[in-house]
Amino acid sequence: MDYTIELRDLRKSYKGKVVVDGVNIHVKKGEIYGFVGPNGAGKSTVMKMLLNLTCPDSGDIIIWGQKIEEGSFECLKRIGSMIESPYFYDKITGRQNLELHCEYMGYHNQERIDEVLRLVDLRDIEGKTVSHYSMGMKQRLAIARAILTRPELLILDEPINALDPEGIREMRMLFKRINQECGTTILISSHILSEVEQIADTIGIIRGGRLLQETAMSQIHKRQTEYIELAVEDTSRAGCLLEEKLGIRDVRIVSENVIEIYDPAASVNEIAAALVQEQAVILGIGRKRNSLEDYFFRTLKGEGELA
Amino acid sequence: MSMEHLIRLELKKTPVRNYILFSVLAIVLGMFFLLASLTDSSDTVHDFDNAFRSAEMIFSFIFIVFFAVLNGALVISEYNNRTILLMFTYPVNKKKLIAAKLLLITLFIAISLGIGYVCCSLFLVWIDRKFDLLADTFSGAVLEYFVVRSLTTIVVFSCLGLWTFAAGMLRKSVTVTIISSLFFIFLRQLIIASCKEPRESPVMVLGVLMITAAALWYAFKKTVTELD
Numbered sequence: 001m002d003y004t005i006e007l008r009d010l011r012k013s014y015k016g017k018v019v020v021d022g023v024n025i026h027v028k029k030g031e032i033y034g035f036v037g038p039n040g041a042g043k044s045t046v047m048k049m050l051l052n053l054t055c056p057d058s059g060d061i062i063i064w065g066q067k068i069e070e071g072s073f074e075c076l077k078r079i080g081s082m083i084e085s086p087y088f089y090d091k092i093t094g095r096q097n098l099e100l101h102c103e104y105m106g107y108h109n110q111e112r113i114d115e116v117l118r119l120v121d122l123r124d125i126e127g128k129t130v131s132h133y134s135m136g137m138k139q140r141l142a143i144a145r146a147i148l149t150r151p152e153l154l155i156l157d158e159p160i161n162a163l164d165p166e167g168i169r170e171m172r173m174l175f176k177r178i179n180q181e182c183g184t185t186i187l188i189s190s191h192i193l194s195e196v197e198q199i200a201d202t203i204g205i206i207r208g209g210r211l212l213q214e215t216a217m218s219q220i221h222k223r224q225t226e227y228i229e230l231a232v233e234d235t236s237r238a239g240c241l242l243e244e245k246l247g248i249r250d251v252r253i254v255s256e257n258v259i260e261i262y263d264p265a266a267s268v269n270e271i272a273a274a275l276v277q278e279q280a281v282i283l284g285i286g287r288k289r290n291s292l293e294d295y296f297f298r299t300l301k302g303e304g305e306l307a
Numbered sequence: 308m309s310m311e312h313l314i315r316l317e318l319k320k321t322p323v324r325n326y327i328l329f330s331v332l333a334i335v336l337g338m339f340f341l342l343a344s345l346t347d348s349s350d351t352v353h354d355f356d357n358a359f360r361s362a363e364m365i366f367s368f369i370f371i372v373f374f375a376v377l378n379g380a381l382v383i384s385e386y387n388n389r390t391i392l393l394m395f396t397y398p399v400n401k402k403k404l405i406a407a408k409l410l411l412i413t414l415f416i417a418i419s420l421g422i423g424y425v426c427c428s429l430f431l432v433w434i435d436r437k438f439d440l441l442a443d444t445f446s447g448a449v450l451e452y453f454v455v456r457s458l459t460t461i462v463v464f465s466c467l468g469l470w471t472f473a474a475g476m477l478r479k480s481v482t483v484t485i486i487s488s489l490f491f492i493f494l495r496q497l498i499i500a501s502c503k504e505p506r507e508s509p510v511m512v513l514g515v516l517m518i519t520a521a522a523l524w525y526a527f528k529k530t531v532t533e534l535d
Contacts, residue, residue: 051396053534076398087390089320096319103316104397106308 034200086142374468
């Protein structure tokens with residue numbers, strides 16, 4: 001398999017506390033890999049290790065087939081990144097920050113600066129010092145900087161955190177475009193699962209420093225079941241009626257008023273008609289589909305697979 | 308990437324003009340203090356030797372603190388503002404990136420100190436010719452003494468400045484850097500005061516150089532690449 005990134009049994013502790021515990025990750029060439037997990041799960045630490053900002057206690061980091069050692073920095077030429085937060089030299093302008101970045105990266109193409117500023121919609125304020133930028137603008141500028149040198153690999157740690165919904169949409173489209181047009185491999189971490197769901201080809205779920213799942217989104221989509229969500233006043237009675245009247249047994253009572261019905265033959269109309277006929281109070285009914293969010297929480301709970 | 312290129316890039320993100328202005332002001336202020344010390348009403352007899360010693364004390368105090376301030380602004384603040392996370396993702400040796408900053412600061416301070424001493428010496432010669440304030444007269448021997456003394460002080464204080472870097476990096480703290488500069492200058496004065504000749508002997512200069520090498524080795528080995 002042609003992997004861009006391969007992590008083998010990666011471990012890292014800080015002051016005796018294990019933050020990354022035997023992580024194995026496989027990022028295929030040209031894919032978008034969504035790295036998700038709760039706060040403090042170890043996502044940023046893994047990303048920092050990839051960028052050689054911190055060294056693992058043990059395990060191997062292999063990027064483009066090359067093992068990354070403590071002093072390795074040559075491969076950084078081919079990587080664009082954004083780690084933790086958008087950090088800049090805020091006494092100089094956005095454009096000057098990008099020019100500096102180009103110089104350090106050994107990339108000399110002034111037109112590209114205009115191009116990326118246009119891509120992230122910062123063309124009008126490029127001359128302002130960064131100290132006058134809002135958090136959202138800094139986030140956009142950081143994305144511009146990450147993609148500036150046309151990297152083959154993008155490592156983005158929570159890149160859409162401070163963006164408004166429109167900004168999130170624009171950046172999602174931008175990442176997809178970069179991935180599709182340039183074949184850039186993207187490793188992206190985010191708390192916004194619905195966004196990861198829309199762009200990722202593979203997701204890795206990490207908690208407490210351990211990688212719980214690494215699954216292709218297509219697999220998750222296959223496992224995603226449609227179900228009917230029924231909100232009623234009395235779930236016990238509704239459950240009995242569903243079994244007696246319609247023979248539906250594959251149900252799950254998820255809260256005081258909500259039942260999930262997984263029987264593929266069940267129809268919303270039939271259920272509603274049967275319950276109305278028995279004068280059961282229906283608060284709401286409709287078809288639903290398990291999302292990445294459901295998969296994520298089930299994985300965190302240890303269920304791993306969808307119902 | 309060459310050291311020269313790295314220093315040029317550092318200059319792009321540094322408000323050099325402000326620092327040059329500060330240096331000029333510091334030199335002018337130093338000369339003002341020197342004049343004040345020469346014209347005080349005490350019975351001290353001033354000659355070129357003790358006049359130069361006064362100048363040396365004033366300038367070294369100002370510039371070692373300035374060295375520490377620059378360490379804070381150019382190096383430690385990169386860690387505190389987390390821009391170091393960006394710097395260290397560049398395809399450049401991390402230690403070389405920090406070494407370029409240190410070299411820039413050391414050169415800047417050494418040049419400023421050098422200019423300060425030249426200005427001060429010229430000022431002393433001029434003021435002596437004009438007002439005959441000093442007991443002895445300016446000669447080739449005095450000039451030689453000035454040159455040797457200036458060079459020794461520049462080397463020693465550049466080293467002490469580097470010690471403030473090593474101290475500040477232990478906790479990545481600007482405060483520690485500045486406080487350590489005051490401590491080191493106090494220590495230096497204490498040692499010098501206990502010597503027969505109130506200046507560093509070649510052996511002492513060698514000792515300072517060796518301690519500097521050890522401090523830098525430790526700082527680069529243990530603290531420069533440590534981010535958390």
